[in-house]
Amino acid sequence: MQNRVLLIEDDDELRELLARYLTNQGFTVREAANGRDGLALALGQDCDIVVLDIMLPDINGLDVLRELRGQTHLPVILLTARGDETDRIVGFEVGADDYIPKPCNPRELVARLQALLRRIAWDQKSDVDATRTYGDLRVEPGQRRIYQDDAPLELTATEYEVLQVLLAHAGSVVRKTDLMQWALGRRLEAYDRTLDMHISNLRKKLGNDDPPRIETVRGLGYSYRVPAV
Amino acid sequence: MQNRVLLIEDDDELRELLARYLTNQGFTVREAANGRDGLALALGQDCDIVVLDIMLPDINGLDVLRELRGQTHLPVILLTARGDETDRIVGFEVGADDYIPKPCNPRELVARLQALLRRIAWDQKSDVDATRTYGDLRVEPGQRRIYQDDAPLELTATEYEVLQVLLAHAGSVVRKTDLMQWALGRRLEAYDRTLDMHISNLRKKLGNDDPPRIETVRGLGYSYRVPAV
DNA sequence: AGGTCGTTGTAAAGGTTCGGTAAAGAAAAA
DNA sequence: TTTTTCTTTACCGAACCTTTACAACGACCT
Numbered sequence: 001m002q003n004r005v006l007l008i009e010d011d012d013e014l015r016e017l018l019a020r021y022l023t024n025q026g027f028t029v030r031e032a033a034n035g036r037d038g039l040a041l042a043l044g045q046d047c048d049i050v051v052l053d054i055m056l057p058d059i060n061g062l063d064v065l066r067e068l069r070g071q072t073h074l075p076v077i078l079l080t081a082r083g084d085e086t087d088r089i090v091g092f093e094v095g096a097d098d099y100i101p102k103p104c105n106p107r108e109l110v111a112r113l114q115a116l117l118r119r120i121a122w123d124q125k126s127d128v129d130a131t132r133t134y135g136d137l138r139v140e141p142g143q144r145r146i147y148q149d150d151a152p153l154e155l156t157a158t159e160y161e162v163l164q165v166l167l168a169h170a171g172s173v174v175r176k177t178d179l180m181q182w183a184l185g186r187r188l189e190a191y192d193r194t195l196d197m198h199i200s201n202l203r204k205k206l207g208n209d210d211p212p213r214i215e216t217v218r219g220l221g222y223s224y225r226v227p228a229v
Numbered sequence: 230m231q232n233r234v235l236l237i238e239d240d241d242e243l244r245e246l247l248a249r250y251l252t253n254q255g256f257t258v259r260e261a262a263n264g265r266d267g268l269a270l271a272l273g274q275d276c277d278i279v280v281l282d283i284m285l286p287d288i289n290g291l292d293v294l295r296e297l298r299g300q301t302h303l304p305v306i307l308l309t310a311r312g313d314e315t316d317r318i319v320g321f322e323v324g325a326d327d328y329i330p331k332p333c334n335p336r337e338l339v340a341r342l343q344a345l346l347r348r349i350a351w352d353q354k355s356d357v358d359a360t361r362t363y364g365d366l367r368v369e370p371g372q373r374r375i376y377q378d379d380a381p382l383e384l385t386a387t388e389y390e391v392l393q394v395l396l397a398h399a400g401s402v403v404r405k406t407d408l409m410q411w412a413l414g415r416r417l418e419a420y421d422r423t424l425d426m427h428i429s430n431l432r433k434k435l436g437n438d439d440p441p442r443i444e445t446v447r448g449l450g451y452s453y454r455v456p457a458v
Numbered sequence: 459a460g461g462t463c464g465t466t467g468t469a470a471a472g473g474t475t476c477g478g479t480a481a482a483g484a485a486a487a488a
Numbered sequence: 489t490t491t492t493t494c495t496t497t498a499c500c501g502a503a504c505c506t507t508t509a510c511a512a513c514g515a516c517c518t
Contacts, residue, residue, distance in 0.1 A: 092340035095347070098327065105314065111321035119304070119326055119345075156493055172371030177231045193477085194495055200479055217373055218476070218503065219386045385504060413505095422466090423506055429468055447465070447514070 003117055004028040006047040008038030008064065009079065010057050014102075018051070021106040027113070035059030042068055048120075049113060053079040053102075054091070062094055069095040075116050079104065134167050135227030153205055158184065162198050166214060166224040175221040232346055233257040233276040237267030237293070238308065239286050243332075247280070250335040256342070259411075264288030270411065271297055272361065273397030275370045278342060282308040282331075283316050291316070291323055298324040301359045304345050308333065363396050364456045382434055387413065391427050395443060395453040404450040 005027045009015040012033065019029045030047055032038035035056040042050050042064075050068070054061035065076055078091045078099035088099050098112050132139045138147040144160055146153050146167075155163065161183035166174060180188035180195055188195070199214060199222060206213055215223045234256045238244040241262065248258045259276060261267035264285040271279055271293075279297070283290035294305055307320045307328040317328050327341050361368045367376040374381045375392060384392065390412035395403060409417035409424055417424065428443060428451060435442055444452045 089336055089340050092337075092344045095344075097344055107318060108314065108321075111318050115321045115324075115326055118324070158494070173373045175231070191497095192495085193479095193497085196477060197479080197495075200477090203478095216477070217386075220373065223372065387505070421506085422468095422508085425466065426468075426506075429466095433468095445466070 002026065002028055003049065003113070004030065004047040005113065006030045006032065006038065006041055006050045008032045008035065008042075008050065008056070008061070009053040010034060010055070011053075018106060018109065022110065022113075025110050035061065035064045039064050039067055042074060043071060047074070049117060050074055050076045051079060051109070051113075052076055052096075055081065062090060065091065065094050065096060075120055077109075077112060077116065132167065134170050134224070137167065139164055139167055148206070155202075155205065159198055159202050159205070162195070163202055163224075166222060170224045171226040173217045173221050173223040177221075179221055231255070231257055232278065232342075233259065234342065235259045235261065235267065235271055235276040235279045237261045237264065237271075237279065237285070237290070238282040239263060239284070240282075247335060247338065251339065251342075254339050264290065264293045266407075268293050268296055269394075269397040271303060272300060272359070273368075273393050276303070278346060279303055279305045280308065280338070280342075281305055281325075283320070284310065291319060294320065294323050294325060300361075306338075306341060306345065361396070363399050363453070366396065368393055368396060377435070384431075384434065387427055388431050388434070391424070392431055392453075395451060399453045399455050402446045402450050402452040406450075408450060 003026075005022055007015055007019055007022070007029055009018070009031075010033050015031055015033065019031055022029045030041055032041050035058045038050075038052065038056075039059070041047070052061050052064060056064070061078065065078070068074060068076065075097045076095070078088070078096045079102050080088055080091065080099050081102055091099055097116055100109055100112060131141065136149045138150075139145075140147065141164075144157075146155060146160065146163060162179065165179055165183045174182075176195060177188045180186065180192075183198075184194065203212060203214055211225065213225055213227075215225055217223055232255075234251055236244055236248055236251070236258055238247070238260075239262050244260055244262065248260055251258050259270060261270050264287045267279075267281070267285075268288070270276070281290050281293060285293070288296075290307065294307070297303060297305065302324075304326045305324070307317070307325045308331050309316045309320065309328050310331055320328055326345055329338055329341060359370065365378050367379075369376065370393075373389060375384060375389065375396075376382065391408065394408055394412045405424060406417045409415065409421075412427075413423065432441055432443055438456075440454070442454055442456065444454055446452055
């Protein structure tokens with residue numbers, strides 16, 4: 001696979017050196033010498049990963065990153081001055097995936113690029129908006145509805161979220177703390193029985209089968225049973 | 230989301246320092262002081278991310294990583310001696326996701342952990358479901374179930390943990406104190422027969438074979454013998 | 459051999475925590 | 489407002505971890 005790297009770096013010499021090296025390593029390289037151009041290219045969609053210098057003549061690299069993160073999750077590796085710990089940590093907090101201290105070893109840059117791309121390739125996940133089917137249930141994220149045998153279930157907003165999360169993980173256990181976070185958007189506090197109630201109501205609406213579709217894993221969470229195919 | 234970090238580091242002081250810091254930051258931390266235990270825990274316990282020291286007393290950290298990569302894509306951050314570029318690059322080539330030079334700043338470690346977790350957050354089930362097989366037993370961490378000849382064993386949470394730890398160390402003896410710590414999460418006190426009871430119940434559920442699958446090593450602990458296939 | 463001591467096996471009892479759910483209350487939507 | 493949805497409260501039963509008690513075993517000593 002030919003990976004496309006966008007290199008945002010104002011030092012012409014360094015940029016060209018890296019560009020040459022990356023090209024030799026099999027990457028397709030696109031270059032920008034300042035933040036404005038870089039941002040435009042990055043948003044232009046045709047690259048897989050961005051190498052971004054923090055020190056830029058016009059816009060600060062961190063601002064470029066911030067801007068980028070507002071619109072995309074494109075992987076970004078920061079180039080920082082060696083030893084500047086603040087930049088690095090702020091960089092991570094703004095959403096960088098990695099950083100390399102300057103002056104940098106091209107081999108290390110390639111290694112990091114590949115580590116990050118490998119990770120992403122592995123994580124490439126299915127389309128969130130696609131309709132998914134689990135046995136007799138069908139999730140239609142577009143309409144925020146779930147159908148059972150082509151009849152829509154009358155779910156409340158929260159119930160939809162809970163069931164949808166369970167289905168997305170069908171067959172494996174979803175911890176209560178995660179289910180709470182993902183479906184209700186808040187932390188699970190002690191003595192909070194909200195989730196239990198939603199599960200109870202969901203089971204009722206799904207038809208209280210035996211064995212139950214939503215299985216309790218005591219002390220941990222719940223799991224939606226994969227229907228035998 | 231409650232993230233679970235496995236910390237593999239032999240320096241007790243550093244390990245405990247980091248463990249405390251990470252716990253304060255909201256992570257669930259599990260610790261190992263050497264490569265062998267670390268590997269077993271990484272394969273066994275479900276954790277979301279591994280922090281791995283390269284210099285370990287028994288197995289080299291890179292070998293631990295190699296072994297791990299043979300079976301899973303669990304994200305791994307390497308702890309390397311500052312300036313040792315070779316280790317870093319080899320680490321990336323073996324499949325590490327990131328590295329931090331020692332001595333490390335805990336804030337930076339957290340920032341990197343979060344950057345990596347954010348990156349993989351899209352895909353929640355990365356590969357927690359790496360199933361492992363030991364003779365006629367099959368561990369399905371995603372479902373938190375263990376199957377014997379394709380029939381699920383009806384294990385309680387603690388029984389699952391205990392058996393799973395024994396299996397991860399299959400063929401070698403697990404000391405009672407370690408088993409207690411890893412499976413029950415607390416120290417083994419005098420006159421505490423809890424563990425013995427769980428073993429007894431497990432044996433019953435596994436079918437009281439002769440010779441027993443879970444072997445007693447008097448004065449030491451237990452060991453799971455993988456039956457000849 | 460027999461005796462003592464520490465360790466292990468296990469049945470049964472004890473006690474605690476956890477989850478299910480009805481019903482009431484609070485909050486949000488209509 | 490009324491209606492719907494979400495959350496809290498409360499009680500119960502079940503699951504299950506732990507303790508207790510006793511029997512069995514092994515190691516070591518005399």
